[in-house]
Amino acid sequence: MKKVGFVGWRGMVGSVLMDRMNELGDFKKIESIFFSTSQVGEKAPNYSSSELLKDALNIDELLEMDIIVTCQGGDYTKEVHPKLKSKNWNGYWIDAASTLRMNSDSVIVLDPVNRSVIDRALNDGIKDFVGGNCTVSLMMMALGGLFESDEIEWLTSMTYQAASGGGARHMKELLTQMKVVGTNFTQMDESLSKDIMKVDQLVTNTLRDGSLDISCFGAPLAGNLIPWIDSAVEAGQTREEWKGVAETNKILGRSENIIPIDGTCVRIGTMRCHSQAFTIKLKRNIPMDEITQMISSHNDWVKVIGNTPEETRSGLTPAAVSGTLDIPVGRLRKMNLGEQYLNAFTCGDQLLWGAAEPVRRMLGILVDSSL
Numbered sequence: 001m002k003k004v005g006f007v008g009w010r011g012m013v014g015s016v017l018m019d020r021m022n023e024l025g026d027f028k029k030i031e032s033i034f035f036s037t038s039q040v041g042e043k044a045p046n047y048s049s050s051e052l053l054k055d056a057l058n059i060d061e062l063l064e065m066d067i068i069v070t071c072q073g074g075d076y077t078k079e080v081h082p083k084l085k086s087k088n089w090n091g092y093w094i095d096a097a098s099t100l101r102m103n104s105d106s107v108i109v110l111d112p113v114n115r116s117v118i119d120r121a122l123n124d125g126i127k128d129f130v131g132g133n134c135t136v137s138l139m140m141m142a143l144g145g146l147f148e149s150d151e152i153e154w155l156t157s158m159t160y161q162a163a164s165g166g167g168a169r170h171m172k173e174l175l176t177q178m179k180v181v182g183t184n185f186t187q188m189d190e191s192l193s194k195d196i197m198k199v200d201q202l203v204t205n206t207l208r209d210g211s212l213d214i215s216c217f218g219a220p221l222a223g224n225l226i227p228w229i230d231s232a233v234e235a236g237q238t239r240e241e242w243k244g245v246a247e248t249n250k251i252l253g254r255s256e257n258i259i260p261i262d263g264t265c266v267r268i269g270t271m272r273c274h275s276q277a278f279t280i281k282l283k284r285n286i287p288m289d290e291i292t293q294m295i296s297s298h299n300d301w302v303k304v305i306g307n308t309p310e311e312t313r314s315g316l317t318p319a320a321v322s323g324t325l326d327i328p329v330g331r332l333r334k335m336n337l338g339e340q341y342l343n344a345f346t347c348g349d350q351l352l353w354g355a356a357e358p359v360r361r362m363l364g365i366l367v368d369s370s371l
């Protein structure tokens, strides 16, 4: 049995990964050893092969692993990965953080989309396999059929990203803000609360008067949105927007003839589902039924939602998708810009296909292989 070390397993992404692995019986196929940066010596979870938590900064213990799976974060990767490499560690490193993603000797993993890239890399002796940015992975699961058929000339993605993308504290901050706004409303004098303009004024005042905790987001998110995610990069883009073009083309294994992708990434007040609205310039005028067929037949999780109000409201919202692996794609129609312009909308759980699931499946590929 392969020895697999887990780091970052009790964080948000790590917990989702553990739940999925438990649910699917993945731990039965490996010898699992659990590490921690803060709880060394405490009891390991009951699905662990070892009893106590080991030190996630102890390089000698990590060197014994055949595979290390980390959801601990980029700082951990920056600190530990080079130390293992300098000791000629020959194991496989599977990571949820972005640190190693764009390295020439790493692969961004999303096997329903790029299994051939992964297999080639394994044959070539590549050892670092990194889960992609959540927005990118969710887009590629949704539009995989169009990417695979090489039908896309360019696309824009306008995103609606959930609080969970920032981490657990961000989700709690959103809820706290919602509570303050809601409580202010319910505590309003009854005669005033009948006047919607007074209610609106109260909410606006609450968002502006500095009483809300905004330490994570830097601005209120409840009753608001923030059209900026992550740091600034060149040409006015945010890093999240830049990842759209950089990671997508890397996942597809395209270093030349890259598919241009751009858009605006926006944080909104949902919990854990990222949504995206696409404008897709197709290379040719493809009939709608062919487009539907290409999209829906690409993988087992994508499903086309009819372009009706009922189907959209029941199947194409964060409330419908949260906690599932479903990748609905809807609002499919040719735009009045021309027959080669396709409109589409998707929504996906950013902790499942956006983070934990590609990592879990990569571990499965290694465990099932003879490597």
Ligand SMILES: NC(=O)C1=CN([C@@H]2O[C@H](COP(=O)(O)OP(=O)(O)OC[C@H]3O[C@@H](n4cnc5c(N)ncnc54)[C@H](OP(=O)(O)O)[C@@H]3O)[C@@H](O)[C@H]2O)C=CC1
Residues within 6 Å of the ligand: 007, 008, 009, 010, 011, 012, 013, 014, 035, 036, 037, 038, 039, 056, 071, 072, 073, 074, 096, 097, 098, 132, 133, 134, 164, 165, 166, 167, 168, 350, 351, 354, 355
């Ligand atoms: N959040 C997201 O949407 C996505 C995140 N990622 C990447 O995954 C990595 C981890 O992200 P995320 O899971 O959000 O990070 P978290 O902050 O939730 O967890 C990271 C680590 O913090 C430690 N920790 C300290 N206090 C607590 C606590 N009260 N409860 C749980 N853990 C605690 C744990 O390590 P220890 O046991 O050692 O103390 C844990 O493994 C990041 O690099 C991120 O970029 C990737 C895709 C999406």
Ligand SMILES: N[C@@H](CC(=O)OP(=O)(O)O)C(=O)O
Residues within 6 Å of the ligand: 096, 097, 098, 132, 133, 134, 161, 162, 164, 165, 166, 229, 230, 240, 243
């Ligand atoms: N940046 C994403 C979450 C994330 O962790 O992305 P990445 O894995 O690329 O750092 C968001 O805020 O929604």
